[in-house]
Amino acid sequence: MSPVLAMRLVSYRYAGADSPALAELDFEVNGGELIAVTGPVGAGSSTLLMVAGGYAPRLIGGELGGERLLAAERPAIVFATPWTQITGLCRSVFAEVAFGPASLGWPEPLVRSAARDALAWMGITHLAERDPAQLSGGEMQRVVVASALAMGPDLLLLDDPAAELDPLAANSLYELLGRLAGRGAAIMVATPDLDRARRVATRALRLETGRVVADGPAAQVLG
Amino acid sequence: MIGYENDTSVLHGAHPYTPLALAGAVFCLVFAARSPEHVGALLAVAVLLAVLAGALGQALRAALAIALPTIVLLLVLHGLLGPAPYSFVGPFLISDSGFERAVVLGGRITTVLVATVAVLRSVSPARLVDAMTDRGVPFSVTYLLVSTLTLVPRMRQRAAGILEAQQCRGLRLGGSPFARLAALRPLTLPLILGALMEVDEQVLALDSRGVGRSPRRTALDPPADTEFEWLLRWMCLVVVVAAWTARAREWLL
Numbered sequence: 001m002s003p004v005l006a007m008r009l010v011s012y013r014y015a016g017a018d019s020p021a022l023a024e025l026d027f028e029v030n031g032g033e034l035i036a037v038t039g040p041v042g043a044g045s046s047t048l049l050m051v052a053g054g055y056a057p058r059l060i061g062g063e064l065g066g067e068r069l070l071a072a073e074r075p076a077i078v079f080a081t082p083w084t085q086i087t088g089l090c091r092s093v094f095a096e097v098a099f100g101p102a103s104l105g106w107p108e109p110l111v112r113s114a115a116r117d118a119l120a121w122m123g124i125t126h127l128a129e130r131d132p133a134q135l136s137g138g139e140m141q142r143v144v145v146a147s148a149l150a151m152g153p154d155l156l157l158l159d160d161p162a163a164e165l166d167p168l169a170a171n172s173l174y175e176l177l178g179r180l181a182g183r184g185a186a187i188m189v190a191t192p193d194l195d196r197a198r199r200v201a202t203r204a205l206r207l208e209t210g211r212v213v214a215d216g217p218a219a220q221v222l223g
Numbered sequence: 224m225i226g227y228e229n230d231t232s233v234l235h236g237a238h239p240y241t242p243l244a245l246a247g248a249v250f251c252l253v254f255a256a257r258s259p260e261h262v263g264a265l266l267a268v269a270v271l272l273a274v275l276a277g278a279l280g281q282a283l284r285a286a287l288a289i290a291l292p293t294i295v296l297l298l299v300l301h302g303l304l305g306p307a308p309y310s311f312v313g314p315f316l317i318s319d320s321g322f323e324r325a326v327v328l329g330g331r332i333t334t335v336l337v338a339t340v341a342v343l344r345s346v347s348p349a350r351l352v353d354a355m356t357d358r359g360v361p362f363s364v365t366y367l368l369v370s371t372l373t374l375v376p377r378m379r380q381r382a383a384g385i386l387e388a389q390q391c392r393g394l395r396l397g398g399s400p401f402a403r404l405a406a407l408r409p410l411t412l413p414l415i416l417g418a419l420m421e422v423d424e425q426v427l428a429l430d431s432r433g434v435g436r437s438p439r440r441t442a443l444d445p446p447a448d449t450e451f452e453w454l455l456r457w458m459c460l461v462v463v464v465a466a467w468t469a470r471a472r473e474w475l476l
Contacts, residue, residue: 059426077431084424087432088377089369091349098443103362105437112443151433 002071003028004155004186005052010066011210012051017062021047022210025066029188031154034181036197036218037190039207045190046080048207049157052188053077072155072186076100076148080160082140085147086132093135093143094119094128100151118150121176123169137164145173149180156180156187162196174200198222225285225343226376232277234345238448239354240456242345245272246338248459253334255466259323262330269337276345282337290336294329301325348373350446357445362434378418385413 010025022044029035029052037045050056053075057064079085090096098115106114119125122142127135132143141164148156158177162170170193178200181187191197197204197218204221206214214221229235234242249272253265273282302312305321312322348369355365389409390396396406 053431055427055430059430060423074433077427079427081424084421085428085431087428088373088425089349089352089366091347095349095443100432102356102441102443103433103435103437105439105441108441108443111441147432 003030003069004072005029006067006069006071007052008067008069010051010064010068012047012056012065013063014047015057015061015063020065020210022051024211025051027205027212027215029155029186031184031186032181033203034177034187034201035189036194036201036204036222037188037207038192038194038197038204038222043207044210045207046159047210048205049077049159049188049190053155053157070155072153074104074151074153075155075157076151076153077157078145078148078159078161080163082137082144082164085144086140088133090132092128093124093130093132096132096143097146097150100147104151114150114152115146118146121149122146123172138166138169141165142169142173154185156185158187158189158191160191160193161189162191162193170196194222225281225340226373226379227347228344229347230277230345232275232345234272234276234341235347237345238446238452239346239351240448241452242272242276242342243351244456244459246342248463249338250335251463252466253331255463255470256331257327257470259326259330262327262334266330266334266337269334269341272341273337276341278341278344281344282340285336285340286333290329290333293332294325297325297329298322301328343372343375346372353442353445356440357442359439362440366429377421378414381417381421382410382414385410385417389413 006028007025010022011020012022013020025048037048039045047056050060051064051068052070054068054070055077056062087096087099090099094115097118098111101111101114116125119128122145124139124142124146127139127143130139132140135143141161145158145161148158156177162173165173174193174196177187177189181200181202189197189201201218201222203216204214204218205212206221246269249265249269253262253269256262256265270279270282273279301321301324302317303315303321305318305324308319309316310319311317351369351372352365355368356362386394394406394409396403
Protein backbone atom coordinates (compact mmCIF):
# COMPACT_ATOMS: atom_id res chain seq x y z
CA MET A 1 0.00 0.00 0.00
CA SER A 2 1.43 3.40 -0.98
CA PRO A 3 1.63 6.04 1.75
CA VAL A 4 -0.95 8.84 1.87
CA LEU A 5 1.84 11.21 2.86
CA ALA A 6 5.59 11.05 2.42
CA MET A 7 8.03 13.67 3.68
CA ARG A 8 11.51 13.56 2.17
CA LEU A 9 13.91 15.84 4.05
CA VAL A 10 11.23 18.48 4.34
CA SER A 11 11.97 21.81 5.92
CA TYR A 12 9.67 24.78 6.34
CA ARG A 13 10.34 28.39 7.22
CA TYR A 14 7.62 30.94 8.01
CA ALA A 15 7.71 34.11 5.93
CA GLY A 16 10.12 36.57 7.52
CA ALA A 17 11.48 34.04 10.03
CA ASP A 18 15.22 33.68 10.49
CA SER A 19 15.27 29.98 11.33
CA PRO A 20 13.15 27.12 10.00
CA ALA A 21 10.15 25.94 12.01
CA LEU A 22 10.64 22.41 10.65
CA ALA A 23 13.84 20.76 9.45
CA GLU A 24 14.87 17.44 7.89
CA LEU A 25 11.50 15.74 8.31
CA ASP A 26 11.70 12.32 6.76
CA PHE A 27 8.83 9.93 7.34
CA GLU A 28 5.78 8.33 5.73
CA VAL A 29 2.17 8.06 6.85
CA ASN A 30 0.06 5.08 5.77
CA GLY A 31 -3.67 4.48 5.83
CA GLY A 32 -4.82 2.98 9.12
CA GLU A 33 -2.09 4.63 11.16
CA LEU A 34 -2.98 6.85 14.11
CA ILE A 35 0.10 8.92 14.81
CA ALA A 36 0.50 11.03 17.94
CA VAL A 37 2.72 14.06 17.34
CA THR A 38 4.19 15.31 20.59
CA GLY A 39 6.86 17.65 21.80
CA PRO A 40 7.35 20.74 23.93
CA VAL A 41 5.47 23.95 23.16
CA GLY A 42 6.99 25.56 20.08
CA ALA A 43 8.50 22.31 18.81
CA GLY A 44 6.58 22.62 15.54
CA SER A 45 3.69 20.15 15.96
CA SER A 46 1.03 22.53 14.62
CA THR A 47 3.27 23.63 11.78
CA LEU A 48 3.93 19.98 10.90
CA LEU A 49 0.20 19.41 10.48
CA MET A 50 -0.14 22.50 8.28
CA VAL A 51 2.70 21.32 6.07
CA ALA A 52 1.48 17.71 6.03
CA GLY A 53 -1.98 18.74 4.85
CA GLY A 54 -0.61 20.98 2.12
CA TYR A 55 -1.91 24.17 3.80
CA ALA A 56 1.58 25.59 4.27
CA PRO A 57 3.05 27.29 2.37
CA ARG A 58 0.10 27.33 -0.08
CA LEU A 59 -2.19 29.41 2.13
CA ILE A 60 0.03 31.04 4.73
CA GLY A 61 3.19 31.66 2.75
CA GLY A 62 6.69 30.71 3.81
CA GLU A 63 9.26 28.52 2.19
CA LEU A 64 9.14 24.75 1.81
CA GLY A 65 12.26 22.70 1.21
CA GLY A 66 12.66 19.02 0.39
CA GLU A 67 9.88 16.91 -1.09
CA ARG A 68 6.37 16.48 0.27
CA LEU A 69 4.30 13.84 -1.50
CA LEU A 70 0.67 14.21 -0.53
CA ALA A 71 -1.28 11.34 -2.05
CA ALA A 72 -4.34 11.84 0.15
CA GLU A 73 -7.30 13.01 -1.92
CA ARG A 74 -9.35 14.41 0.93
CA PRO A 75 -7.13 15.74 3.70
CA ALA A 76 -8.91 17.58 6.51
CA ILE A 77 -7.51 19.58 9.38
CA VAL A 78 -8.86 20.64 12.76
CA PHE A 79 -7.12 23.43 14.63
CA ALA A 80 -6.95 23.89 18.38
CA THR A 81 -9.03 27.06 18.15
CA PRO A 82 -12.47 25.90 16.98
CA TRP A 83 -13.96 29.41 16.90
CA THR A 84 -11.64 30.24 14.02
CA GLN A 85 -12.93 27.26 12.05
CA ILE A 86 -16.62 28.05 12.14
CA THR A 87 -17.42 29.34 8.67
CA GLY A 88 -19.84 32.03 9.85
CA LEU A 89 -21.93 31.27 6.80
CA CYS A 90 -24.32 28.67 8.22
CA ARG A 91 -27.48 29.13 10.24
CA SER A 92 -27.40 25.73 11.95
CA VAL A 93 -24.89 23.19 13.21
CA PHE A 94 -26.24 20.72 10.66
CA ALA A 95 -25.50 23.16 7.82
CA GLU A 96 -22.07 23.86 9.32
CA VAL A 97 -21.18 20.15 9.36
CA ALA A 98 -22.65 19.70 5.88
CA PHE A 99 -20.64 22.66 4.55
CA GLY A 100 -17.59 20.56 3.66
CA PRO A 101 -19.40 17.79 1.76
CA ALA A 102 -21.49 20.45 0.01
CA SER A 103 -18.29 22.23 -1.03
CA LEU A 104 -17.05 18.97 -2.51
CA GLY A 105 -20.16 18.95 -4.71
CA TRP A 106 -21.54 15.68 -3.38
CA PRO A 107 -25.17 14.89 -4.23
CA GLU A 108 -27.60 16.32 -1.69
CA PRO A 109 -28.70 13.00 -0.10
CA LEU A 110 -25.05 12.04 0.40
CA VAL A 111 -24.26 15.44 1.94
CA ARG A 112 -27.14 15.05 4.38
CA SER A 113 -26.25 11.48 5.37
CA ALA A 114 -22.56 12.38 5.80
CA ALA A 115 -23.52 15.29 8.08
CA ARG A 116 -25.96 13.13 10.08
CA ASP A 117 -23.34 10.39 10.53
CA ALA A 118 -20.65 12.87 11.62
CA LEU A 119 -23.01 14.47 14.14
CA ALA A 120 -23.85 11.02 15.53
CA TRP A 121 -20.17 10.01 15.75
CA MET A 122 -19.42 13.10 17.80
CA GLY A 123 -22.56 12.67 19.93
CA ILE A 124 -23.95 16.06 19.00
CA THR A 125 -27.07 15.18 17.05
CA HIS A 126 -29.02 17.21 19.62
CA LEU A 127 -27.14 20.36 18.54
CA ALA A 128 -28.14 20.04 14.86
CA GLU A 129 -30.53 23.00 14.83
CA ARG A 130 -28.47 25.31 17.06
CA ASP A 131 -26.72 28.43 15.77
CA PRO A 132 -23.00 27.55 15.50
CA ALA A 133 -22.00 30.99 16.79
CA GLN A 134 -23.93 30.42 20.03
CA LEU A 135 -22.18 27.20 21.09
CA SER A 136 -19.85 26.73 24.04
CA GLY A 137 -16.15 26.07 23.38
CA GLY A 138 -16.53 22.32 23.88
CA GLU A 139 -19.61 22.09 21.68
CA MET A 140 -17.89 24.14 19.01
CA GLN A 141 -14.86 21.87 19.07
CA ARG A 142 -17.03 18.81 18.57
CA VAL A 143 -18.83 20.55 15.69
CA VAL A 144 -15.51 21.38 14.04
CA VAL A 145 -14.27 17.79 14.38
CA ALA A 146 -17.62 16.55 13.02
CA SER A 147 -17.26 18.96 10.10
CA ALA A 148 -13.90 17.41 9.24
CA LEU A 149 -15.22 13.85 9.65
CA ALA A 150 -18.22 14.57 7.41
CA MET A 151 -15.87 15.00 4.47
CA GLY A 152 -14.70 11.41 4.80
CA PRO A 153 -11.03 12.38 5.05
CA ASP A 154 -8.38 9.87 4.06
CA LEU A 155 -5.83 11.96 6.01
CA LEU A 156 -7.17 13.57 9.17
CA LEU A 157 -4.94 16.10 10.92
CA LEU A 158 -5.95 17.25 14.39
CA ASP A 159 -4.22 19.89 16.46
CA ASP A 160 -4.95 19.31 20.15
CA PRO A 161 -8.54 18.32 19.36
CA ALA A 162 -9.51 17.78 23.00
CA ALA A 163 -8.30 21.16 24.24
CA GLU A 164 -11.84 22.43 24.83
CA LEU A 165 -13.43 19.10 25.76
CA ASP A 166 -14.36 17.68 29.14
CA PRO A 167 -12.63 14.38 30.09
CA LEU A 168 -15.52 12.16 28.99
CA ALA A 169 -15.86 13.87 25.62
CA ALA A 170 -12.07 13.70 25.18
CA ASN A 171 -12.11 9.95 25.88
CA SER A 172 -14.91 9.49 23.35
CA LEU A 173 -13.04 11.51 20.75
CA TYR A 174 -9.84 9.46 21.09
CA GLU A 175 -11.81 6.20 20.96
CA LEU A 176 -13.53 7.45 17.81
CA LEU A 177 -10.16 8.28 16.25
CA GLY A 178 -9.02 4.76 17.03
CA ARG A 179 -12.08 3.34 15.28
CA LEU A 180 -11.61 5.61 12.25
CA ALA A 181 -7.99 4.53 11.91
CA GLY A 182 -9.20 0.94 12.16
CA ARG A 183 -11.37 1.64 9.11
CA GLY A 184 -8.38 2.77 7.07
CA ALA A 185 -8.06 6.52 7.63
CA ALA A 186 -4.61 7.97 8.31
CA ILE A 187 -4.71 10.21 11.34
CA MET A 188 -2.12 12.54 12.84
CA VAL A 189 -2.90 14.11 16.20
CA ALA A 190 -0.71 16.82 17.69
CA THR A 191 -1.40 16.55 21.38
CA PRO A 192 0.06 17.16 24.82
CA ASP A 193 -2.38 14.52 26.18
CA LEU A 194 0.04 11.60 26.28
CA ASP A 195 -2.20 9.34 28.38
CA ARG A 196 -5.04 9.31 25.88
CA ALA A 197 -2.67 9.25 22.91
CA ARG A 198 -0.87 6.23 24.38
CA ARG A 199 -4.17 4.34 24.58
CA VAL A 200 -5.13 4.64 20.91
CA ALA A 201 -2.11 5.71 18.86
CA THR A 202 -0.30 3.10 16.81
CA ARG A 203 2.77 5.26 16.33
CA ALA A 204 4.24 8.47 17.72
CA LEU A 205 6.53 11.21 16.48
CA ARG A 206 8.39 13.32 18.98
CA LEU A 207 9.50 16.77 17.80
CA GLU A 208 12.08 19.09 19.28
CA THR A 209 12.93 22.45 17.73
CA GLY A 210 11.28 21.40 14.47
CA ARG A 211 13.09 18.07 14.10
CA VAL A 212 11.82 14.54 14.63
CA VAL A 213 13.84 13.12 17.50
CA ALA A 214 11.84 9.92 17.92
CA ASP A 215 9.59 7.98 15.56
CA GLY A 216 8.23 4.58 16.47
CA PRO A 217 5.50 2.58 18.16
CA ALA A 218 3.44 4.82 20.47
CA ALA A 219 4.12 2.68 23.53
CA GLN A 220 7.84 3.05 22.97
CA VAL A 221 8.02 6.77 22.08
CA LEU A 222 5.44 7.95 24.60
CA GLY A 223 6.85 5.77 27.35
CA MET B 224 -26.66 46.81 16.27
CA ILE B 225 -26.91 47.06 12.48
CA GLY B 226 -26.85 43.49 11.29
CA TYR B 227 -29.06 40.50 10.60
CA GLU B 228 -31.62 39.67 13.22
CA ASN B 229 -33.94 36.70 13.12
CA ASP B 230 -37.50 37.91 12.56
CA THR B 231 -40.71 37.13 10.71
CA SER B 232 -41.00 40.36 8.73
CA VAL B 233 -42.06 40.45 5.07
CA LEU B 234 -38.48 40.96 3.86
CA HIS B 235 -37.15 38.24 6.17
CA GLY B 236 -39.50 35.79 4.46
CA ALA B 237 -38.65 36.95 0.94
CA HIS B 238 -36.02 35.38 -1.28
CA PRO B 239 -32.72 37.08 -0.27
CA TYR B 240 -32.30 38.49 -3.78
CA THR B 241 -35.52 40.50 -3.43
CA PRO B 242 -34.52 42.90 -0.62
CA LEU B 243 -31.09 43.22 -2.23
CA ALA B 244 -32.68 44.09 -5.59
CA LEU B 245 -35.10 46.57 -4.03
CA ALA B 246 -32.39 48.29 -2.02
CA GLY B 247 -30.01 48.20 -5.00
CA ALA B 248 -32.67 49.86 -7.15
CA VAL B 249 -33.24 52.54 -4.51
CA PHE B 250 -29.47 53.22 -4.38
CA CYS B 251 -29.23 53.55 -8.16
CA LEU B 252 -32.38 55.66 -8.51
CA VAL B 253 -31.56 58.07 -5.73
CA PHE B 254 -28.31 58.98 -7.45
CA ALA B 255 -30.16 59.44 -10.74
CA ALA B 256 -32.75 61.69 -9.06
CA ARG B 257 -32.02 65.42 -9.11
CA SER B 258 -35.06 67.09 -7.59
CA PRO B 259 -35.94 67.15 -3.88
CA GLU B 260 -39.38 65.68 -4.77
CA HIS B 261 -37.87 62.62 -6.47
CA VAL B 262 -35.35 62.10 -3.69
CA GLY B 263 -38.15 62.48 -1.14
CA ALA B 264 -40.20 59.84 -2.93
CA LEU B 265 -37.26 57.44 -2.89
CA LEU B 266 -36.66 58.16 0.78
CA ALA B 267 -40.29 57.16 1.34
CA VAL B 268 -39.61 53.89 -0.52
CA ALA B 269 -36.53 53.28 1.67
CA VAL B 270 -38.60 53.91 4.80
CA LEU B 271 -41.20 51.47 3.47
CA LEU B 272 -38.42 48.89 3.04
CA ALA B 273 -37.34 49.51 6.65
CA VAL B 274 -40.94 48.98 7.78
CA LEU B 275 -41.19 45.77 5.75
CA ALA B 276 -37.91 44.62 7.34
CA GLY B 277 -39.18 45.42 10.83
CA ALA B 278 -36.27 47.81 11.16
CA LEU B 279 -37.90 51.25 11.25
CA GLY B 280 -36.57 52.06 14.73
CA GLN B 281 -33.01 51.07 13.83
CA ALA B 282 -33.20 52.95 10.54
CA LEU B 283 -34.42 56.13 12.25
CA ARG B 284 -31.72 55.87 14.91
CA ALA B 285 -29.05 55.42 12.23
CA ALA B 286 -30.48 58.36 10.28
CA LEU B 287 -30.46 60.57 13.37
CA ALA B 288 -26.95 59.55 14.38
CA ILE B 289 -25.27 59.63 10.97
CA ALA B 290 -27.42 61.43 8.40
CA LEU B 291 -28.71 64.33 10.49
CA PRO B 292 -25.30 65.86 11.34
CA THR B 293 -24.32 65.49 7.69
CA ILE B 294 -27.51 67.21 6.54
CA VAL B 295 -26.93 70.11 8.95
CA LEU B 296 -23.39 70.47 7.60
CA LEU B 297 -24.65 70.40 4.01
CA LEU B 298 -27.28 73.03 4.76
CA VAL B 299 -24.66 75.30 6.27
CA LEU B 300 -22.22 74.78 3.41
CA HIS B 301 -24.61 74.98 0.46
CA GLY B 302 -27.32 77.15 2.03
CA LEU B 303 -25.14 79.91 3.41
CA LEU B 304 -22.34 79.79 0.87
CA GLY B 305 -24.34 78.89 -2.25
CA PRO B 306 -24.94 81.21 -5.25
CA ALA B 307 -27.73 83.82 -5.63
CA PRO B 308 -30.71 84.22 -5.57
CA TYR B 309 -31.20 84.21 -1.79
CA SER B 310 -34.24 84.06 0.45
CA PHE B 311 -34.66 84.73 4.16
CA VAL B 312 -35.33 81.66 6.27
CA GLY B 313 -35.86 83.18 9.71
CA PRO B 314 -32.83 85.37 10.38
CA PHE B 315 -30.67 83.56 7.79
CA LEU B 316 -30.14 84.52 4.17
CA ILE B 317 -30.15 81.21 2.34
CA SER B 318 -29.17 80.41 -1.26
CA ASP B 319 -32.20 78.93 -3.06
CA SER B 320 -30.20 76.57 -5.28
CA GLY B 321 -27.76 75.79 -2.45
CA PHE B 322 -30.64 74.86 -0.17
CA GLU B 323 -32.11 72.60 -2.84
CA ARG B 324 -28.74 70.95 -3.42
CA ALA B 325 -28.26 70.35 0.31
CA VAL B 326 -31.72 68.79 0.54
CA VAL B 327 -31.00 66.50 -2.43
CA LEU B 328 -27.58 65.42 -1.09
CA GLY B 329 -28.86 64.94 2.44
CA GLY B 330 -31.88 63.03 1.14
CA ARG B 331 -29.63 60.73 -0.85
CA ILE B 332 -27.46 59.96 2.19
CA THR B 333 -30.51 59.30 4.36
CA THR B 334 -32.12 57.11 1.69
CA VAL B 335 -29.00 54.99 1.26
CA LEU B 336 -28.62 54.65 5.02
CA VAL B 337 -32.23 53.63 5.65
CA ALA B 338 -32.27 51.11 2.77
CA THR B 339 -28.93 49.67 3.95
CA VAL B 340 -30.26 49.14 7.46
CA ALA B 341 -33.34 47.39 6.00
CA VAL B 342 -31.17 45.03 3.94
CA LEU B 343 -28.62 44.30 6.66
CA ARG B 344 -31.35 43.46 9.14
CA SER B 345 -33.48 41.29 6.84
CA VAL B 346 -31.06 39.36 4.60
CA SER B 347 -29.77 36.30 6.40
CA PRO B 348 -26.17 35.65 5.33
CA ALA B 349 -26.78 31.90 5.53
CA ARG B 350 -29.91 32.09 3.31
CA LEU B 351 -28.05 34.29 0.88
CA VAL B 352 -25.27 31.69 0.64
CA ASP B 353 -27.89 29.00 -0.03
CA ALA B 354 -29.62 31.17 -2.63
CA MET B 355 -26.40 32.03 -4.48
CA THR B 356 -25.16 28.43 -4.29
CA ASP B 357 -28.47 27.29 -5.78
CA ARG B 358 -28.01 29.71 -8.70
CA GLY B 359 -24.47 28.46 -9.34
CA VAL B 360 -22.76 31.70 -8.34
CA PRO B 361 -19.03 31.07 -7.73
CA PHE B 362 -18.29 30.76 -4.01
CA SER B 363 -15.69 33.53 -4.17
CA VAL B 364 -18.37 35.99 -5.28
CA THR B 365 -20.81 34.70 -2.68
CA TYR B 366 -18.24 34.99 0.08
CA LEU B 367 -17.30 38.52 -0.97
CA LEU B 368 -20.92 39.68 -0.81
CA VAL B 369 -21.76 37.88 2.42
CA SER B 370 -18.56 39.10 4.11
CA THR B 371 -19.51 42.65 3.19
CA LEU B 372 -22.98 42.23 4.66
CA THR B 373 -21.62 40.80 7.91
CA LEU B 374 -18.67 43.17 8.22
CA VAL B 375 -20.30 45.70 10.54
CA PRO B 376 -21.60 43.25 13.17
CA ARG B 377 -18.33 41.27 13.12
CA MET B 378 -16.22 44.38 13.61
CA ARG B 379 -18.50 45.61 16.40
CA GLN B 380 -18.30 42.24 18.15
CA ARG B 381 -14.52 42.23 17.84
CA ALA B 382 -14.28 45.86 19.03
CA ALA B 383 -16.42 45.05 22.10
CA GLY B 384 -14.10 42.14 22.97
CA ILE B 385 -10.98 44.28 22.59
CA LEU B 386 -12.56 47.06 24.65
CA GLU B 387 -13.29 44.64 27.50
CA ALA B 388 -9.78 43.18 27.33
CA GLN B 389 -8.11 46.59 27.36
CA GLN B 390 -10.32 47.81 30.20
CA CYS B 391 -9.24 44.77 32.21
CA ARG B 392 -5.66 45.94 31.63
CA GLY B 393 -6.44 49.39 33.01
CA LEU B 394 -7.60 51.36 29.98
CA ARG B 395 -9.68 54.36 31.06
CA LEU B 396 -12.16 55.71 28.55
CA GLY B 397 -13.40 58.83 30.32
CA GLY B 398 -11.75 62.20 30.81
CA SER B 399 -10.89 64.98 28.40
CA PRO B 400 -11.36 64.73 24.64
CA PHE B 401 -7.57 64.29 24.32
CA ALA B 402 -7.61 61.40 26.79
CA ARG B 403 -10.49 59.80 24.88
CA LEU B 404 -8.59 60.25 21.64
CA ALA B 405 -5.47 58.67 23.17
CA ALA B 406 -7.59 55.73 24.34
CA LEU B 407 -8.50 55.00 20.72
CA ARG B 408 -5.02 53.75 19.84
CA PRO B 409 -5.02 50.60 21.99
CA LEU B 410 -8.44 49.81 20.49
CA THR B 411 -7.83 50.58 16.84
CA LEU B 412 -4.55 48.75 16.34
CA PRO B 413 -5.74 45.36 17.70
CA LEU B 414 -8.99 45.83 15.79
CA ILE B 415 -7.20 46.21 12.47
CA LEU B 416 -4.57 43.54 13.15
CA GLY B 417 -7.25 41.18 14.46
CA ALA B 418 -9.34 41.69 11.34
CA LEU B 419 -6.32 40.87 9.15
CA MET B 420 -5.60 37.72 11.18
CA GLU B 421 -9.25 36.73 10.91
CA VAL B 422 -8.95 36.81 7.13
CA ASP B 423 -6.06 34.31 7.30
CA GLU B 424 -8.00 32.09 9.70
CA GLN B 425 -11.09 32.19 7.50
CA VAL B 426 -9.06 31.24 4.43
CA LEU B 427 -7.70 28.22 6.29
CA ALA B 428 -11.14 27.31 7.65
CA LEU B 429 -12.81 27.49 4.25
CA ASP B 430 -9.99 25.70 2.44
CA SER B 431 -10.07 22.89 4.98
CA ARG B 432 -13.82 22.60 4.27
CA GLY B 433 -13.21 21.86 0.64
CA VAL B 434 -14.00 25.29 -0.79
CA GLY B 435 -12.70 25.44 -4.33
CA ARG B 436 -12.21 21.68 -4.69
CA SER B 437 -15.38 21.26 -6.74
CA PRO B 438 -16.59 23.59 -9.50
CA ARG B 439 -20.09 23.64 -8.03
CA ARG B 440 -21.24 23.44 -4.41
CA THR B 441 -24.34 21.52 -3.47
CA ALA B 442 -27.21 23.72 -2.29
CA LEU B 443 -28.88 22.16 0.73
CA ASP B 444 -31.74 24.52 1.61
CA PRO B 445 -32.23 26.97 -1.25
CA PRO B 446 -34.82 29.58 -0.24
CA ALA B 447 -38.15 29.49 -2.05
CA ASP B 448 -38.67 32.01 -4.81
CA THR B 449 -41.98 33.18 -6.31
CA GLU B 450 -42.95 34.50 -9.73
CA PHE B 451 -44.04 37.75 -8.09
CA GLU B 452 -40.62 38.29 -6.53
CA TRP B 453 -38.90 37.35 -9.77
CA LEU B 454 -41.04 39.89 -11.63
CA LEU B 455 -40.40 42.53 -8.96
CA ARG B 456 -36.64 42.10 -9.28
CA TRP B 457 -36.77 42.43 -13.07
CA MET B 458 -38.97 45.50 -12.70
CA CYS B 459 -36.32 47.03 -10.44
CA LEU B 460 -33.76 46.50 -13.17
CA VAL B 461 -36.01 47.96 -15.86
CA VAL B 462 -36.81 51.06 -13.78
CA VAL B 463 -33.13 51.63 -12.97
CA VAL B 464 -32.11 51.31 -16.62
CA ALA B 465 -34.93 53.65 -17.68
CA ALA B 466 -34.03 56.25 -15.05
CA TRP B 467 -30.34 56.27 -15.91
CA THR B 468 -31.09 56.33 -19.64
CA ALA B 469 -33.23 59.43 -19.08
CA ARG B 470 -30.45 60.98 -16.98
CA ALA B 471 -27.87 60.23 -19.68
CA ARG B 472 -30.09 61.87 -22.29
CA GLU B 473 -30.27 65.00 -20.14
CA TRP B 474 -26.48 65.13 -20.06
CA LEU B 475 -26.14 64.61 -23.79
CA LEU B 476 -28.81 67.09 -24.89
